[in-house]
Amino acid sequence: MSYRKYVTYFSFLLLPFLLNSQDDKTASETAQKPNIVFIIADDVNWDDIGPYGHKNIRTPHLDQLAQDGMLFTNAFLTTSSCSPSRTSIISGLYPHNTDAEQLAWPLPEEKKTFVQELKNAGYWTGLAGKYHMGEYVNDDFNVLWEMQWNDNIGLKGLDRRLVGDGSGCDDWIKLLQERPKDQPFFTWLASADAHRPFYEGIIENPHGPEDVILPPYVPNTEGVKKDFALYYDEVSRMDEYIGKVVAELEAQNVADNTIILFVSDNGRAFPRDKTTLYEGGIKTPWIIKWPAKIKGGQTNTELVSAVDIAPTFMQMAGLEPLQEFDGFSFMPLLENNDIPIRDEIYAExxxxxxxxxxxxxxxxxxxxxxxxxxxxxxxxxxxxxxxxxxxxxxxxxxxxxxxxxxxxxxxxxxxxxxxxxxxxxxxxxxxxxxxxxxxxxxxxxxxxxxxxxxxxxxxLPTERTPDDFFRETGLPTKYRIRPRPSKAVYMKARAEGRVLVNPDFK
Structure with a gap:
């Protein structure tokens, strides 16, 4: 039996023990399927929150989440780009196997998702906030409340502001409150924080340049420190919403049997971080809380990958992971920190x-x-x-x-x-x-x-994709098309000797 198959087989055998490990629960409560709340940040570095040792960013609710759950110190994403990271997570596939590996390519209709499997198994599924996965994933969710843009503000359609407070989190609590109460539920809560552009005055007590801790690959200038301080503000705003989510689950008396997993889609939007495969691009915060099953205050140092999330969530729901998944369940790590599930991670x-x-x-x-x-x-x-x-x-x-x-x-x-x-x-x-x-x-x-x-x-592709922006200015080229066509459309055009361009480009 291969190493991967052994781990999957072992973890599936372990599942009944994990799901029946709490002595003070009745048999009916223990048999109840757990609810799952997946919280995904946007462009937040793994070490830019309090639980990973940052002393100056104010993230009290994430601090508490780590105290109440398990914090992973070697967690990684499969890529450092927004939509490819999300489609990889939801499909359980490496980006190159999703056919959505480039930014803003939609996940094709034929690709299965763990959300679809949960829904088919009786879960109510909902998404609120940033979506960015394409129209074919829509039906996987019973309710999908995508954040909305204010198109009257921004430079040529760039750097737009969101409707609401700008966090993308405005509907998180509403989604939890309006869910049906007679089904187990899965929610995908996606923040727009801390995606650029950054704006001043978004929190009551903003961070200042004196709070900033810079990595050595950016210069120590006032401009850089101000940029970092504004980024810190967005991280803190997101943290406030995470606190509201935990409080709502407690108010609904479902917190004990609700799993919360918090990650980011990629690293912070600064040079040598986002869109790179350095630690600042692909290493992610990863905190999981499940009061009924996980003892709080634990730290796990084993390697995990975002491609492992799909099989784990399915297994937590009592389902067998799909054979086509590229990852495998990290359930054994929740019971025993000393059980490695992988020797390396792969990123692209x-x-x-x-x-x-x-x-x-x-x-x-x-x-x-x-x-x-x-x-x-x-x-x-x-x-x-x-x-x-x-x-x-x-x-x-x-x-x-x-x-x-x-x-x-x-x-x-x-x-x-x-x-x-x-x-x-x-x-x-x-x-x-x-x-x-x-x-x-x-x-x-x-x-x-x-x-x-x-x-x-x-x-390796046979041809390269033209840049959507000029590298010197960050302004659009004629190749930038939104909404971006699918990979299939690009490949068809390439086969016909055509290069897709924006007909409205001026």
Whole structure:
């Protein structure tokens, strides 16, 4: 029996014991299917909340969630891009297997989702907030309240403001209150915080530059610190809504048998974070609370991947995970911290505003990154380029004051191979790929990556996708089309020798 099949088989055998482990519950209560509340942040770094040690960002409700549940310190996403991350989570597939691997490509109709399976099994399913997965997922939810944009504010359709307070969380509590009370429920609560653009005055007690803790790959300037402080405000606003969710579940007397899982879709929207495969792009906060089954205050150091969420939720609901899932259940980790379910995680970077194709494999100690398009600079997303922090970096670049790490986003060509010892070098500043002392580690990591690529049919595209934005300004090119056509439409046009452009571009 393979390692993966063994873990899946073992965890499924373990399920009845997990679901019947609390002595003070009656038989009827124990047999009741758990409710599931999935909370997904937008562009929030794993270590930019209190439970992971940040001393200055105010996140009291996430602090409490970690005290009441289990905090994972080695949790990773399959990609560092908004919609591909979400479609990967809901389908249980690596992005390259979703046919929605590029930003704003919709998940195709034929792809199954765990939400659909929960609904078929009698769960009431609802989504409130950011959606970003395409029209074919709509019917998986009994109720879908997508956040709405105020189209009268913004630059050429960019950097728009949301209707409501801007958080995207306005309908979270309403969704919980209006659900039917005679069914187990699943809710996908998706924040728009902390996605750019950032605005001042969104919370009563805003963070200031003195609160900011900067990573070494951005310069210590007033512009960068102000940008970070505004980002902190959005994280705190999201935290307030998480507190309201927990309070509502308690008021409805369903908190004990309700699972809450909190993650982010990718890292913060700053250079060398979002849209990269560094820790600031793919490492995610991951806190799970289930009062009926999980003892609070626990920390888990085992590797988990966002592709594992779908099979886990199905198993928690008493269902057998779909065979096509690329991940597998992390249920055993909730009972025993010493049961590893994987030796490595795999992550990928595709088109997000700008063309790229990068892959990474990460163990507990090492990360290997392969840049297949090494001729391209590691340009951050267009909204970052239009932001205050990047503009400050450009000024420092002109002055010649940026250090080597801070210049990485501008350099082309970049290294094809990158190897980092995460334990010794958590910010991934020292590339060991050419260090002979690590040659055996490099070969091992390369082998791991190729095995996963082969096993999951991850193939380099024959052509590149044109950039949607100019890399210098972050403003649209003629190739930016919204709503973005599906992968099938792009591939059909390519086969016919056509390149899709925006007919309204001026």
């Amino acid at each position: 970077d595709h088109f997000h505003d700008y063309e790229d194709y990068t892959r990474a494999v990460r163990t507990k100690q090492f990360k290997y990154i392969k840049n297949y398009y090494a001729d391209l600079p590691n340009t951050p997303s267009a909204d970052i380029i239009r932001g205050l922090g990047w503009q400050s970096m450009l000024e420092e670049k002109e002055k010649g004051t940026l250090n080597e790490a801070q210049l990485k986003c501008f350099i082309a060509p970049r290294d094809t191979d990158e190897l980092f010892d995460i334990i010794k070098d958590p910010y991934e500043l020292n590339n060991l790929a050419s260090n002979l002392e690590y040659s055996s580690v490099l070969e091992d990591m390369k082998s791991r990556l190729e095995k996963i690529r082969t096993a999951t049919n991850d193939i």
